[in-house]
Amino acid sequence: DQVDTVKAIVDRRGVELKFHDPMVTMRLTHLRSQPVGQLRRNRELEGWALSREYRSTYRSELRAHEPIVAGEFVSIASLDDNNPIPISVEERIVEALQLQLGDFITWDVQGLPIETVVTSIRKIDWSQMQPNFFVVFPSGILEEAPANHILAAKAQGIEAITGLQGEVVKTFPNVSAINLSMVLESLKEIFDKVGFVVRFMASFTILTGLVALIATVLTSRYQRMKESVLLRSLGANTGQVRKIMAVEYFLVGGLGSAAGVLLSLGGAWAMTNFIFKIDLYVPWGITFGSIFLIGFLTLVTGMLNSMGIAKRPPIEALRYE
Structure with a gap:
């Protein structure tokens, strides 16, 4: 299993694993027992929320940056219960689809239909530098579904970073190992340049205002x-x-x-x-x-x-x- 091996590599190098998020693709097929094709005619519902491909995750607990604003999060469920699977939905999707607690949603999870029910609504802080998901399933449901896995580790120093990247790519050529520090540094440079332009324009505006003020006072x-x-x-x-x-x-x-x-x-x-x-x-x-x-x-x-x-x-x- 690639996930376990990558985790073992991270652990062996003494690098801190920050989080691990599995990501399963799915599409919405029915909402409140109505097919999506019929719902697209309803102008009160957002079309993008009906037709998009959802990348959902599963976990037994929520994180600090996604608090529950309504309902209760169910941490563990089972397909053997023959009951709708309880899910947690992000509040923007709730608004786009006009969802309420207790609404039923049917998903096509790569060919397998899964009936779910909305049991909680979350508010996500999208400014956090970690994956966020519109829909979170409880543990025990999607573990066997084909999924992509996102792991984030915090390594100290360029040598530790390049060493970890090299070993992961050498062991699994199909696994992407991205140095986020370089991405963040590039973004920082861009934002610094934008900030300089904004500060320059603000300073120029203030200087112009002071000149106008002095001229007004003199006259x-x-x-x-x-x-x-x-x-x-x-x-x-x-x-x-x-x-x-x-x-x-x-x-x-x-x-x-x-x-x-x-x-x-x-x-x-x-x-x-x-x-x-x-x-x-x-x-x-x-x-x-x-x-x-x-x-x-x-x-x-x-x-x-x-x-x-x-x-x-x-x-x-x-x-x-």
Whole structure:
């Protein structure tokens, strides 16, 4: 048996076996006693879920990243019971086929029809780097069916990795031994390049915004002078005028950056929720820090631009009218 021999090779080399998943191909033939051919006319059901080839697995327990959200997982079953086999179905397939607990599904497992019943619904974290399956059978059902087997082992160092690959391929030429660290490294390089482009564009956008902000503050010098004249005429002293200007500049910068942050968070949430189907991670420290930083930069720029305005007497400012 190739699986046992490969496991023995992994164990002999002192490499940690992370997981082993058998994978059996099958197709859906009947849903709630109705043939799939008739169900394809039902526009409420997703066509891809009816016609796809399912690659299912079997195991006696579920993993931490696929918790049960409804029903109860049955770990062991038998074909000798003449009862429908209890299965666990992923929630997206449940939605696509409008399944409920207790629904009957008939599968064509490479020519052998198997009647099953939905006894549990799972939610899968698809971001995990391990095989995930829409349908999980209990142990005792598919062990004799032709299957592909996926084994993942964690080897430390390039020599251990290449040595394990070489021995597996030499022993079984039809077995594929893939170094996932190289795949992950290639993906990391791609994501790093994409991240650099995104950060560059973000930095360019921020720089452009700062230039526009500085230009706006500089062109508002005359307006600040008129406001200073009005405040001085009402009895405000130089210190009070400066405090009012400082609060105004900080609020303008802070509120503007807060509005930008809210818009960006809304766009990011929509993208992660509706496109990537993942949870949004928000670095709140950086988020609030950027709001404070933009407000502070606006304050500094505005106060530098307003130097001397608070000290000017009202009569001097009125000469420009």
